[in-house]
Amino acid sequence: xxxxxxxxxxxxxxxxxxxxxxxxxxxxxxxxxxxxxxxxxxxxxxxxxxxxxxxxxxxxxxxxxxxxxxxxxxxxxxxxxxxxxxxxxxxxxxxxxxxxxxxxxxxxxxxxxxxxxxxxxxxxxxxxxxxxxxxxxxxxxxxxxxxxxxxxxxxxxxxxxxxxxxxxxxxxxxxxxxxxxxxxxxxxxxxxxxxxxxxxxxxxxxxxxxxxxxxxxxxxxxxxxxxxxxxxxxxxxxxxxxxxxxxxxxxxxxxxxxxxxxxxxxxxxxxxxxxxxxxxxxxxxxxxxxxxxxxxxxxxxxxxxxxxxxxxxxxxxxxxxxxxxxxxxxxxxxxxxxxxxxxxxxxxxxxxxxxxxxxxxxxxx
Amino acid sequence: xxxxxxxxxxxxxxxxxxxxxxxxxxxxxxxxxxxxxxxxxxxxxxxxxxxxxxxxxxxxxxxxxxxxxxxxxxxxxxxxxxxxxxxxxxxxxxxxxxxxxxxxxxxxxxxxxxxxxxxxxxxxxxxxxxxxxxxxxxxxxxxxxxxxxxxxxxxxxxxxxxxxxxxxxxxxxxxxxxxxxxxxxxxxxxxxxxxxxxxxxxxxxxxxxxxxxxxxxxxxxxxxxxxxxxxxxxxxxxxxxxxxxxxxxxxxxxxxxxxxxxxxxxxxxxxxxxxxxxxx
Numbered sequence: 001x002x003x004x005x006x007x008x009x010x011x012x013x014x015x016x017x018x019x020x021x022x023x024x025x026x027x028x029x030x031x032x033x034x035x036x037x038x039x040x041x042x043x044x045x046x047x048x049x050x051x052x053x054x055x056x057x058x059x060x061x062x063x064x065x066x067x068x069x070x071x072x073x074x075x076x077x078x079x080x081x082x083x084x085x086x087x088x089x090x091x092x093x094x095x096x097x098x099x100x101x102x103x104x105x106x107x108x109x110x111x112x113x114x115x116x117x118x119x120x121x122x123x124x125x126x127x128x129x130x131x132x133x134x135x136x137x138x139x140x141x142x143x144x145x146x147x148x149x150x151x152x153x154x155x156x157x158x159x160x161x162x163x164x165x166x167x168x169x170x171x172x173x174x175x176x177x178x179x180x181x182x183x184x185x186x187x188x189x190x191x192x193x194x195x196x197x198x199x200x201x202x203x204x205x206x207x208x209x210x211x212x213x214x215x216x217x218x219x220x221x222x223x224x225x226x227x228x229x230x231x232x233x234x235x236x237x238x239x240x241x242x243x244x245x246x247x248x249x250x251x252x253x254x255x256x257x258x259x260x261x262x263x264x265x266x267x268x269x270x271x272x273x274x275x276x277x278x279x280x281x282x283x284x285x286x287x288x289x290x291x292x293x294x295x296x297x298x299x300x301x302x303x304x305x306x307x308x309x310x311x312x313x314x315x316x317x318x319x320x321x322x323x324x325x326x327x328x329x330x331x332x333x334x335x336x337x338x339x340x341x342x343x344x345x346x347x348x349x350x351x352x353x354x355x356x357x358x359x360x361x362x363x364x365x
Numbered sequence: 366x367x368x369x370x371x372x373x374x375x376x377x378x379x380x381x382x383x384x385x386x387x388x389x390x391x392x393x394x395x396x397x398x399x400x401x402x403x404x405x406x407x408x409x410x411x412x413x414x415x416x417x418x419x420x421x422x423x424x425x426x427x428x429x430x431x432x433x434x435x436x437x438x439x440x441x442x443x444x445x446x447x448x449x450x451x452x453x454x455x456x457x458x459x460x461x462x463x464x465x466x467x468x469x470x471x472x473x474x475x476x477x478x479x480x481x482x483x484x485x486x487x488x489x490x491x492x493x494x495x496x497x498x499x500x501x502x503x504x505x506x507x508x509x510x511x512x513x514x515x516x517x518x519x520x521x522x523x524x525x526x527x528x529x530x531x532x533x534x535x536x537x538x539x540x541x542x543x544x545x546x547x548x549x550x551x552x553x554x555x556x557x558x559x560x561x562x563x564x565x566x567x568x569x570x571x572x573x574x575x576x577x578x579x580x581x582x583x584x585x586x587x588x589x590x591x592x593x594x595x596x597x598x599x600x601x602x603x604x605x606x607x608x609x610x611x612x613x614x615x616x617x618x619x620x621x622x623x624x625x626x627x628x629x630x631x632x633x634x635x636x637x638x639x640x641x642x643x644x645x
Contacts, residue, residue, distance in 0.1 A: 058544055078547040079555075091545040095563045104559070105549035156550065 002034040002069070004160055004192040005055060010064035012050050012216075024050040026216040027064070032160075032194060033209075034069075037186045039195045041203040042213035043239070048196045051213075052162050055194065057081050069159060079108070084153035085162045089169060090145045092137040098148050099124070099133035105156040123151040126185070143174045150182075154189060163195045167202060179205050200240045204228060212236050232364050237285045242320075244291075244331050245363075246284040250276050257357060260284060263327035270360040283363040290359035291333035293321060296350045304352035307331070309345050319343050323353055405622070412615035429616040439617060442601035445512060449587075449597055450580040452516050457523035457580075458573040461531055462565070464524070469535040470543075470561075488525050495522060496589040503590065512595040515587055519580045526579050527572035534568025567635055574632045578625055 012025040025047045032038045040048035053059045055066060057078035066073055073081055084105065092101050099120050106116045124130045127147040137145055146166060153161055163182075167175045183206045186193045197203055203210050204224045212219040212227060212235075220232045231237035234245065248262035258272045260282060270284060296306055310330065311322040323331045331353065335344050345351055412430070416423025433439050468481055487495065499518045508514060542564065546556035584599040591600060598621060605614050 056544075056548060058547075077552075078544070079550045079552055083548075085545070085548045087541050087545060089539075089541065091539065091541040093542060093545070093560060093564075104546075104551070108550035108552075108555060152549070 003031050003067075004034040004036065004069060005032040005194065006067040006070075007031070007051070007055075008065050008067070010051070010054065010066060011062050012047070012054060012059065013062045016062060024216055025054075028213075028216070028218055029064075030211055030218060030221055032192060034192055035190050037183065037193045037195065037206055037208045039197060039203040039207040039210045040213060041197055041200060041210050041239075042219075043198055046213040047216040048198075048213050049164055050216075052085070052164055052194065052196050055081075055160070056083055056085050056162055082159040083162055084156060084158040085164060086149050086153045086166045088165045090137075090149040090166075092145055092148055092152070094137055096136075097133065098129065098135050098137070098140070101137065101148060102133075102152045102155050104152065109156060119155055123155045126154070126188070127151045142170055143178070146170060146178065150185070154185075154191070158191060160192045160194060163193060165197055166195075167197070168199070175202075182206060204240070212239060214239070230361075231285070234283060234285075234363055237363060242288050242332060244286040244288065246286070246329065246360075248282060248284065250278050250280045250282060253278060258362065263329050266325070266327045266329055268360060269357045270362055271358055273362065276362065284360050285363050286331070286355060286360050288320065288332045288334050290355050291331060292354045293323070293333050293335045293345065294352045294354070296352045304354045307351050307353045309347050309349045309351055312343065312345070312347060314343065321345065321351075323351060325353065408615050409619050409622070411612055412619045414612045414615070417611065429612040430620075433613050433616045433620070436613070438596075439598075439601065442596050442598045445515075445595060446581055446598040448512065449515050449519055450577050453519035453523050453580045454527070454573050454577045456516075456520045457576045458527045458531075458569060460520070461524050461527035461572055461576075462569055465528055465532040465535050466561075469532060470540075484528055485525050487522055492522075492585045496586040499586065500589045509592070511592060515591045515595050515597070518586050518590045519583065522583070522586060523576035523580055527576040530571040530575060531565065531568040534565055534571075538564055571632050571635055574628050574635075578628050581621070582625065 007028055007030050010025055010028045011023070014022040014024055028047070028051065040051060042048045050059065054061055055068075057073070057076060057080075061074060068081065068083070093104065096104070102120045102123060103116050106119055111119070120133070121130065124133055127150050129144060129147045129151060132140065132144065137148065140148065146169075149166065167178050167182075170178060179202060182193070182195075195203075195206065204227075207224055209221060209223055210227050211221045214235050220227060220236045222230075227236060228240055231240065237243045237245070246260075246262045246268065248260040248268070250258055251261045251267070252259040253272055253276070256272055257269045258276060260268050260270065262268055262284070268284060276282065294304070296304075305325060307323040307325045309321055310324040313320045318334050318336050321333050321335060323333055325331055333353065337343055411420075411422070413425050413427060414422055415426030415428060464480075464484055468477065468484075471477075496518075499521070503509070503514055510517075538561075542560055543556050546560040547553070551559060582599060583597075584603065587597050588600050588603070591597065596604070598617070602614055602617055602621075605611075605617075
């Protein structure tokens with residue numbers, strides 16, 4: 001597998017000489033493969049956009065190096081780097097037509113006129129904007145501007161396409177539609193996409209691999225399922241999806257199972273990964289969708305735990321329940337509405353909670 | 366009853382009271398505008414006076430316009446004014462553009478705030494002070510280029526006027542547009558040529574027009590600096606008044622006013638266009 005972008009120990013400090021020096025990136029290393037949809041995911045201020053700007057050449061690294069297809073690019077001006085950017089607010093040239101916007105990069109590369117014309121037509125067709133080539137950007141809707149921005153960045157056939165939260169300005173429906181289109185576009189063009197977002201759903205939906213970032217550091221790199229099912233730390237588990245965290249202590253273990261005490265006397269069992277010993281303080285996590293809720297049946301209790309519905313949030317296709325388990329423990333779980341549309345449980349209902357030992361996982365500290 | 370209920374709700378909604386609510390405001394406003402514009406209207410009306418006396422109406426006529434057009438001194442003065450204003454505008458706008466680019470795009474450098482202050486300071490310095498200072502400076506270094514002296518003086522005081530709209534335009538311009546240019550393989554110069562410059566153009570034109578009007582209208586500095594043979598229109602009008610009032614002065618003033626209005630109107634239309642083109 002060819003490496004498209006190789007980031008080696010990159011550090012970025014803004015205004016290093018002043019007393020307001022800000023460390024945006026701290027010794028970040030990662031490799032992005034060719035023909036990969038790679039996402040940099042994190043909350044605002046985590047350094048993901050800075051990393052993108054370093055690859056584009058709008059900022060200079062303070063330490064480390066960035067290789068693009070095995071070439072050192074630090075000394076290359078932005079216009080000498082074979083990468084193009086889709087900006088967050090599109091940054092379309094307002095004084096040019098859509099077609100001229102798309103042709104801009106090709107003209108600077110001194111491509112022959114007929115080739116420019118053909119390419120502009122091809123990429124505008126690709127993003128379904130062929131008919132609107134004569135319009136000005138301010139005559140277009142947000143979604144259309146988005147497509148033009150994509151076409152403009154794709155037209156010069158960059159080796160890597162950098163996307164800086166390109167969907168954040170669109171409304172929900174359009175955003176979801178564009179997710180699929182972006183993914184498809186990436187597959188069709190075979191160009192490496194580096195996508196920056198703070199939206200975990202977007203990242204999970206589109207990416208081949210995700211790098212979760214926080215405070216200028218990489219927290220975890222992996223496939224969407226790895227990141228979701230096997231978060232390496234509390235930050236990742238918390239940032240991706242909804243999670244129940246249970247802090248406790250290991251009180252017993254055998255070859256298969258760890259037994260943890262949460263709260264004063266509640267015992268929870270989880271798979272033994274072999275990394276822990278009795279007395280360890282651990283954090284367990286449990287995704288809400290892995291919890292089964294059922295009507296409490298005192299007579300026929302088979303490993304279910306009793307609880308009480310404390311709160312519920314109706315979301316249409318499901319409801320999120322907060323269940324009071326006693327002993328200071330609260331769990332968030334989900335349940336689907338019944339076929340007649342009524343919710344299965346109401347606030348105050350006694351309820352049975354169950355989940356498998358495999359669903360409960362120990363977080364690395 | 367219903368009246369009482371409505372009152373607090375209007376106050377809550379911060380609904381503005383119609384100005385008619387303040388008694389006497391409209392008559393004050395009308396009086397103010399009369400005070401401001403009546404003299405100018407009278408000046409224009411009497412420029413069509415057929416009578417020799419400025420203040421006695423003797424019927425309608427355009428004789429004074431014809432006379433003014435045929436007055437070679439006025440022609441010379443208009444010509445001087447146009448030369449001075451045009452040359453001063455070109456140089457002042459060019460300098461102002463470069464200054465604005467450095468201040469808005471040059472990053473942080475030592476003395477940035479001071480530079481900004483120094484560029485706009487002439488707007489606040491009393492004109493007579495500038496006039497005397499320039500006069501003393503020219504005589505101290507013994508420079509005597511006739512109209513050239515006037516042009517140099519005009520360039521200096523036109524710069525801040527040209528600078529302001531250009532800088533405002535630059536500050537309001539999204540810097541990511543320039544980054545997008547660089548990203549799409551444009552060199553620094555190409556980015557300036559194809560992205561910054563076309564987007565800045567309305568600001569540059571607005572600045573140039575402002576500089577032109579200011580230069581055309583200037584009296585004090587021109588009077589001080591301009592020697593014989595470099596009389597501009599405002600200075601010539603002043604000298605005409607000293608020789609006695611005739612409707613010819615009204616006619617010339619009216620034409621000057623028309624030229625100014627034309628340029629200011631063009632500036633206004635242009636800046637409105639600018640606003641709509643930046644919204645996207």
